[in-house]
Amino acid sequence: MTVKPYQSEAGSKKTQVAGMFNNIAAKYDFLNHFLSMGIDKIWRKRAINLLKDIPNPLVLDVATGTGDLAIEANKRLKCKVTGVDISVEMLKVADEKLKKRGLTDWISVEEGDSENLPFEDNRFDAVMVAFGVRNFENLGKGLTEMCRVLKPGGKMVVLEFSKPAYFPFKQLYLFYFRYILPWLGGVISKDKAAYTYLPESVLSFPDGEQFDKELINAGMNPVKRYKQTMGIATIYLSEKQQ
Numbered sequence: 001m002t003v004k005p006y007q008s009e010a011g012s013k014k015t016q017v018a019g020m021f022n023n024i025a026a027k028y029d030f031l032n033h034f035l036s037m038g039i040d041k042i043w044r045k046r047a048i049n050l051l052k053d054i055p056n057p058l059v060l061d062v063a064t065g066t067g068d069l070a071i072e073a074n075k076r077l078k079c080k081v082t083g084v085d086i087s088v089e090m091l092k093v094a095d096e097k098l099k100k101r102g103l104t105d106w107i108s109v110e111e112g113d114s115e116n117l118p119f120e121d122n123r124f125d126a127v128m129v130a131f132g133v134r135n136f137e138n139l140g141k142g143l144t145e146m147c148r149v150l151k152p153g154g155k156m157v158v159l160e161f162s163k164p165a166y167f168p169f170k171q172l173y174l175f176y177f178r179y180i181l182p183w184l185g186g187v188i189s190k191d192k193a194a195y196t197y198l199p200e201s202v203l204s205f206p207d208g209e210q211f212d213k214e215l216i217n218a219g220m221n222p223v224k225r226y227k228q229t230m231g232i233a234t235i236y237l238s239e240k241q242q
Contacts, residue, residue, distance in 0.1 A: 002137075003204045005197040014086065014113070014137040020197065021065070021087035024189045028090065029066050031185055031195075041068075043228050044130060047159045047235045048073050054155065057125035060084070062114050062146060063132025067094030067107065069159075073128065074106050082124075084112030114142040119149045126150075130159040134205040143218035150240040156220055157237055162207040164231035173232065177202070207234060 004013045005020040021028070032040060048069070051057060057079045061070040064083030073081050085091050094109045112118050114129075115138055127146045136142035146156060164170040177199045185195025206214060211234075212222040220238040227234050 003197065003200045006193050012137060013135075014115075017135045017137075018086040018088075020191065020194045021085075022089040023191045024194050025066070025087065025089035025093050027189045028093070029068070031188055032068075034188075039229055039232075040131075043159055043233050043235070044069050044072050045076065046226065046228070047128065047130065047157050048076050050157050050235070050237050051077060051126050051128070051155055054125050058082075058123070060117075060119070060124040060127045060146075060149060062117075062127060062129040062142075063135065064094060064109055065090045065130075065132070067097050067109060069128060069130045070094075070107050070109070071097065071101065071103065074103060079106075081107045082119075083107065083109040084114070084117065085109070086111065086113055115145055117145045117149050121148055122151045123149050124151065124154060126155045126157065128157040128159075131161065133158055133160055134201045139206075139214055140217060143214055143220070147219040147240055152240055152242040154240045155237065156215070156240070157235065158211075159233060159235050160205065160207070160211075161202040162205075162227070162231055162234040163203065166230065169230050173230075211236060212238075 002013050005016045057077060059073055059079050059081045061081055061083040064070050064085045067083055070081040070083045073079060088111060091109050091111060098104050098107050114136055127150050133139060150156060164173050182195040186192030215222050215238045219241050221241050223237040223239055225234055225236055
């Protein structure tokens with residue numbers, strides 16, 4: 001069964017995910033950093049650092065959300081970034097951030113579907129996505145589209161939650177993830193389903209070697225996996241097959 005935010009309601013996963021993020025956009029940044037105790041900021045920096053050897057890259061940020069990854073990429077790489085997302089309300093938050101920081105000449109954001117990207121083939125030097133691929137309705141199609149818009153030899157960096165494997169951290173983490181996080185997230189965001197969906201989507205996501213296989217099927221060559229904070233998240237680095 002496909003994991004969706006609102007299982008009892010009608011609508012595709014894609015439609016429900018867009019609606020969910022529209023609902024929680026105003027509280028998203030606060031909750032993201034609060035519930036991860038700020039560790040997510042470190043993970044983003046590490047992911048972007050994997051692109052440092054590309055001179056003057058043109059970068060696509062898929063599922064850009066409120067723009068945190070795009071802003072960090074511009075800061076660290078001094079590059080132009082295009083961000084796409086299916087949530088209009090998240091993009092409004094991102095747009096306000098860019099205006100306040102004077103980054104609108106460097107970073108642009110637009111509504112776009114990861115499974116049908118509005119860009120020509122072989123356009124970008126790098127494609128990145130943070131905490132977004134598990135929300136794709138069709139994972140293979142989304143990854144194939146990301147590969148399509150990459151130049152041959154271009155790099156893809158995916159930062160996504162994964163499942164810790166070692167006792168006792170695994171057990172403590174799963175308790176927090178299944179019970180504490182949904183309760184806190186629901187109270188603050190007023191959308192309990194959104195933060196119940198989070199652990200469900202992570203636990204059903206094909207991480208590790210399984211995700212590498214998805215990358216290969218999409219036309220990418222996996223380079224390396226970087227586990228973060230005892231396996232809470234993983235950064236996947238891959239290159240487009242030439």
